Each structure stands twice: as structure tokens, then as C-alpha cells.
Amino acid sequence: MGERxxxxxxxxxxxxxxxxxxxxxxxxLVTSDGVTMEVEISTVKEMETIxxxxxxxxxxxxxxxxxxxxxxxxxxxxxxxxxxxxDQELVKRLSHEELKEICMVANYLNMKTLxxxxxxxxxxxxxxxxxxxxxxxxxxxxxxxxxxEVQLRKTHEWAFEGVDED
Amino acid sequence: xxxxxxxxxKLEKQKDCKVCSLLDLPEWTLDCILECxxxxxxxxxxxxxxxxxxxxxxxxxxxxxxxQKWGMLVGDVAHQEWLxxxxxxxxxxxxxxLQNQSGLCGSFSGVWASLSFNSYLENFIDLxxxxxxxxxxxxxxxxxxxxFWFPVQVYKNGNQNLFCCDAIVSYDGRTNTFQARSPxxxxxxxxxxxxxxxxxxxxxxxxxxxxxxxxxxxxxKPGDQIEIQIRRRKDSNYNWWxxxxxxxxxxxxxxxxxxxxxxxxxxxxxxxxxxxxxxRRSVLNRNMHEEQGSRTRWLGGIRKLDNVEEIKRWNNLxxxx
Numbered sequence: 001m002g003e004r005x006x007x008x009x010x011x012x013x014x015x016x017x018x019x020x021x022x023x024x025x026x027x028x029l030v031t032s033d034g035v036t037m038e039v040e041i042s043t044v045k046e047m048e049t050i051x052x053x054x055x056x057x058x059x060x061x062x063x064x065x066x067x068x069x070x071x072x073x074x075x076x077x078x079x080x081x082x083x084x085x086x087d088q089e090l091v092k093r094l095s096h097e098e099l100k101e102i103c104m105v106a107n108y109l110n111m112k113t114l115x116x117x118x119x120x121x122x123x124x125x126x127x128x129x130x131x132x133x134x135x136x137x138x139x140x141x142x143x144x145x146x147x148x149e150v151q152l153r154k155t156h157e158w159a160f161e162g163v164d165e166d
Numbered sequence: 167x168x169x170x171x172x173x174x175x176k177l178e179k180q181k182d183c184k185v186c187s188l189l190d191l192p193e194w195t196l197d198c199i200l201e202c203x204x205x206x207x208x209x210x211x212x213x214x215x216x217x218x219x220x221x222x223x224x225x226x227x228x229x230x231x232x233x234q235k236w237g238m239l240v241g242d243v244a245h246q247e248w249l250x251x252x253x254x255x256x257x258x259x260x261x262x263x264l265q266n267q268s269g270l271c272g273s274f275s276g277v278w279a280s281l282s283f284n285s286y287l288e289n290f291i292d293l294x295x296x297x298x299x300x301x302x303x304x305x306x307x308x309x310x311x312x313x314f315w316f317p318v319q320v321y322k323n324g325n326q327n328l329f330c331c332d333a334i335v336s337y338d339g340r341t342n343t344f345q346a347r348s349p350x351x352x353x354x355x356x357x358x359x360x361x362x363x364x365x366x367x368x369x370x371x372x373x374x375x376x377x378x379x380x381x382x383x384x385x386x387k388p389g390d391q392i393e394i395q396i397r398r399r400k401d402s403n404y405n406w407w408x409x410x411x412x413x414x415x416x417x418x419x420x421x422x423x424x425x426x427x428x429x430x431x432x433x434x435x436x437x438x439x440x441x442x443x444x445x446r447r448s449v450l451n452r453n454m455h456e457e458q459g460s461r462t463r464w465l466g467g468i469r470k471l472d473n474v475e476e477i478k479r480w481n482n483l484x485x486x487x
Contacts, residue, residue, distance in 0.1 A: 107195050116198060123202030131213045140189060140215045152219070154292055155307070156209035 027054075028064045035072035036064075043082065048110035069108055074101050078114065086113060091121045096137060099125070189217060196221060205231055205306060228302035236309055241367040244316040247285035248305050251314075252297040255290070284349065285334055286315035312336040312345075319406070320346050320357065321364045323483045326445070328438040329396070329405040331356075332374040335365065349374060349403065369393075369476075370469065374403035378467025383452050386470065387427035388413045391477050394434060395466025400457075404466050408480040409434045412447060434465070437484060 025041045027050070044050050050065055057063070067075065077098055084090045094102065103118035105111075126134050135142060144152070189196070200222060203211065208227070212219040232240065290297075290313055296304040308314035315334040322329055333356060335344040343359040372378045378395055386392070390411040395404035412435035413419045414426050426433070432450045439446040448465060450458050459465045471477050 103195070104191065107191050115195060119195060119198035120202045123199045123207075126211065127203065127207050129210070131210055134211055134214050138189065138214065138218075140218070143215050143217075144213075144219075148216075149213070152213050155296070156212065 026062050028062060029070075029075065030064060030066045031070050031072040031075050032068050033072050037072065037075060037079075039079070043079070046082065046111050046113065048112075050109065067109075070105050071101075074098065074105055078102060078105065078111075081114065081117075086117050088117075088121075091117060094121075096125070100137075189215075193221075197224075197227075200227060201230070205310070223296075223300040223303050225300065225302040228300070228306050232302060232306055232309070236306075239318055239362075239365055239367060240309065240316060243284065243368065243371075244318075247316060248301075248308075248314065251285070251287045252301055252304070255287075255294060256298050284317040286353070287313060288315070289313050309337060310339060312338055315347065317349075317368065318365045319368050320360060321366070321479075321483060322405075323364075323487065326439065328436075328480075328483060328487075329407040330366065330393070331405040332368065332403060335360065366479075372467075376404075377457055378404075378469065379455065380468045380470070382470040383432075383455075383468065386411050386432060386452075386468070388417075388419075388424060388433075391471040391480070392434070393469045393471060395468075397464050397466070398462050400464060406469070407436065408438070408484075409436050411435070434468075438487070 026038050027041055027044050029037045029039060029050075031037065041054075044054065053065065054063060077094065081087075081090055081102070091099070099118060099121055103115065103122060106114040106118055126137060129137075134140075200208065200211070208222045212222040287308065290308065293304050293307065293313075296307070305314070309316070313336075315336045318333060318335050319330040320333045320335070322331055332349055333346040334349060334353070335346045337344055338359075341359060343361050344365065345355065346357045346360050347353045348356045370378055388411050392409050392411060393406040394409050396407045397404045412433035413424065414429055414431060414433055417424055417426050430452055432452045434448045434450060436446055436448075445463075448459070448463070450465060457464050457466050471480075
């Protein structure tokens with residue numbers, strides 16, 4: 001009997017452990033436009049910035065995490081990409097603005113896979129495009145002096161043949 | 167426009183420049199993007215603003231690109247030659263360089279400031295500022311625009327010939343081929359429109375005129391594929407000839423009991439010559455570690471070929487004759 005009792009106890013203990021891990025903890029992300037999105041803890045694992053915070057606080061209660069730099073629109077796009085396992089086709093459907101913002105957020109939340117994906121998508125986008133296009137895309141103002149521009153053009157002369165229309 | 171005014175207008179522009187975009191990202195994120203771009207795209211991105219110009223010039227980026235396109239031809243020796251040129255140019259006064267340039271640029275005769283043992287750099291004056299701070303990008307530009315003549319070996323596959331000779335080459339981007347000059351006196355042109363697949367990095371560090379010391383002389387046996395140094399005159403450079411180790415005349419060519427491997431004499435067979443040609447076979451003494459032969463044919467050191475790709479290349483050339 002004593003032996004059986006111990007066995008019984010062990011089974012119960014295992015069951016309890018399983019249940020604990022089954023009860024999926026949720027994380028609430030609050031976006032810049034005030035929307036609260038509840039996501040599973042596994043989703044957050046890839047967001048290293050949040051993960052680091054969770055590791056530090058180690059609480060059983062559900063966690064609320066404010067994301068003042070991320071809009072609900074962009075966050076839901078990111079969720080789509082994650083659940084689609086970062087399909088290139090999904091990336092192609094993003095607008096330029098979305099792509100840029102997602103890249104910034106990927107950096108802010110330290111999501112490595114997403115960062116590489118968006119970085120190479122941006123590179124594809126600016127391939128074979130004019131200087132003006134890149135300037136506009138990156139939202140950068142030309143700060144060269146005319147002399148510097150002439151100098152650069154001289155050095156890179158052959159880069160200007162066969163540029164795509166924007 | 168005066169330079170002072172220029173400077174002011176530049177400052178104003180910078181003040182206006184509300185960079186609130188990807189330039190705010192940490193370095194390595196931007197590097198991620200830049201790493202995916204081709205050289206031509208990088209040149210274009212460099213013209214966007216000063217900050218991107220500087221980022222697109224990093225040595226790490228260009229080292230990767232050089233490896234990609236030029237890795238199979240530009241080896242350690244070419245890199246050393248490049249370093250030799252740029253160091254020399256960086257330490258010379260601009261005025262002196264200009265004088266040199268106007269006097270002797272384009273001529274391969276005589277000893278010019280930028281003609282090193284094995285390479286030549288021409289028409290570089292407008293790139294001098296790049297040599298110091300972005301040497302790798304400058305190297306890429308000089309390779310791509312044919313300004314840097316670098317050392318390689320050219321496969322020659324003529325009528326009676328099949329060998330590799332040392333040369334310096336310059337790339338022509340329009341035809342995607344090379345011009346080759348011989349390192350022998352005067353750097354005369356030896357061939358134009360040489361395709362990529364007829365060039366290779368020299369497999370040995372021995373200079374073209376020096377005897378190659380082999381460490382496999384005693385292991386060579388019939389059927390081994392080799393390259394052997396040959397020159398016509400004692401004062402000229404060696405070329406590397408493809409050959410196969412053959413059997414002695416006394417041998418019955420029974421491979422399992424063949425004594426040729428242990429004989430002091432070594433038979434070298436040149437398949438590129440007809441069997442009846444007097445150039446078809448040469449016999450060497452294995453134990454003489456110096457040049458052997460006679461007038462018009464001096465045989466130097468032997469390189470045993472172990473690399474399957476290398477052997478295939480020679481055989482393809484043989485078959486294409």
C-alpha cells in the first residue's frame with residue numbers, strides 16, 4: 001500500500017505540473033493608439049526586449065506591456081508575419097511605409113528574424129533605383145555641397161547606367 | 167561659389183535635415199540592408215547623403231564584395247601588391263604624384279613609381295583620397311575599371327603549346343575579359359580578350375624566374391599528373407607545363423610490379439605533343455634538385471597535382487584542341 005501511495009503521489013504531482021504549463025500565460029501589449037492586444041507568451045519569446053523584461057519580473061499574473069512606439073496596425077501586421085512564418089510573399093504585400101515601420105519595430109523589440117527579413121526586403125526595394133528614390137524612401141535630405149556631388153559622381157561614374165524608373 | 171559660403175549652406179542644410187527614418191537605426195541594422203546591395207547600388211546609395219556615403223564605404227562591406235567577384239583571381243599576392251602601391255602613394259606628396267602621372271602614365275617601360283614587381287596601378291589620381299580611408303572600396307573600383315594590373319597566370323593553349331605563364335592583367339568591364347602583359351622586360355602585351363576561365367592564381371609562391379623546390383620528387387610514379395617548369399633560355403622566366411609521369415623505356419608497364427617508381431630516372435610525358443615528336447618525352451634525374459635539360463628546353467621543378475578540379479581543367483584544355 002505504501003508503495004502504491006507514493007506512486008499515486010508522483011502521478012498527481014506530474015499532472016499538476018502539466019496543468020501549470022498548459023495554462024498558457026497571456027501578455028497584454030498596449031499600442032501607441034491605446035489598443036490592448038492579448039498575445040500568447042510563446043509569441044513574445046521572439047521579442048527579446050519584452051522577454052528580457054519578463055525574465056526580470058518573473059510574475060504569475062498576466063503582464064501588461066506598453067509599446068508607445070508601435071501602432072496597433074503595425075503590431076497586427078507583425079503578428080500576421082509571425083503566424084505566416086515570415087513568408088516572403090506576405091512581405092511583398094506590405095506598403096513601403098509599413099515595411100519601414102516594421103523594420104524599426106523589429107529593431108526596437110529586438111526581433112532578429114523579422115529584422116533580417118525586412119532589411120533584405122528594403123534592400124530589394126532600393127535596388128537599381130535612382131538616388132532621388134532612395135532619398136525619398138529613407139526620408140533623407142541631400143546634405144552634399146555641389147563640389148562633393150561632382151567628386152562623387154566622378155568616382156562612381158559607371159553606377160548611373162541602366163537605372164530603373166522609380 | 168566661395169568655400170566659406172559653401173560651408174554655411176551645408177550647415178543650414180544639415181540643420182534642416184530631419185532624419186527621422188532608417189538612419190536612426192543602430193549601425194548593424196543599416197549594415198544588414200547595405201550588405202544585401204550590389205556595388206552599383208552601394209555607389210548610388212552613397213550619393214544620398216554624407217552619412218550614407220560614409221557607411222557604404224566600410225572595408226567590411228567591400229571585402230565581402232571583392233571576395234565574391236574577384237576571390238578566384240585576386241589572392242594574397244595581389245592584395246600585398248595593392249597594399250604596396252597604396253602605402254607608397256599615401257606617403258608621397260601630391261605634387262610628386264602628379265608629376266609622375268603626367269610623365270609616364272600608361273607606359274610600361276622603365277621603372278615607374280607605381281610599377282611594383284608584379285603589378286601596375288594606372289590613372290589613379292582622382293582616387294587618391296579613397297586609398298587612405300576606404301582602401302577596399304578603392305581596390306574594387308581599380309579592379310573593376312581595369313586600373314589595377316594584378317598578377318595571375320594565363321593558360322596558353324596554342325598549336326604545340328599547353329602551359330601556364332605568369333602575367334599581369336587588367337579587366338575590361340565592357341567585354342568581361344582581360345588584357346594580359348608579360349612580366350618579362352618591357353611588360354609587352356601578350357594577349358587581349360582573355361576570358362575568366364583562362365586565368366588562375368599562381369599556385370606557388372616561387373617567383374617566375376626561380377626554380378621550384380618540390381617535396382614530392384621521390385614519390386612520383388607513372389600516371390601521376392604534374393605541372394613542370396620549363397623555359398627556353400636560362401635567363402627567361404619559367405612557364406608551367408602540364409604533363410604526366412610515364413614509364414621508363416625498359417619497363418613493360420605492368421602496373422602491379424612496375425619498377426619505375428623506384429628508379430632514379432623520371433619520365434615526363436607531354437600529351438600535347440604527337441607520340442613521335444621529340445618533345446613528347448623528357449627524362450629527368452630525380453636526385454638532381456636543380457634545372458636539367460639542354461639548349462631551348464630547360465626543365466625546372468615539378469608540382470604534383472592532387473586537386474581534381476585542377477586536373478580537370480588541364481584535361482578540358484587538352485580536349486578542346
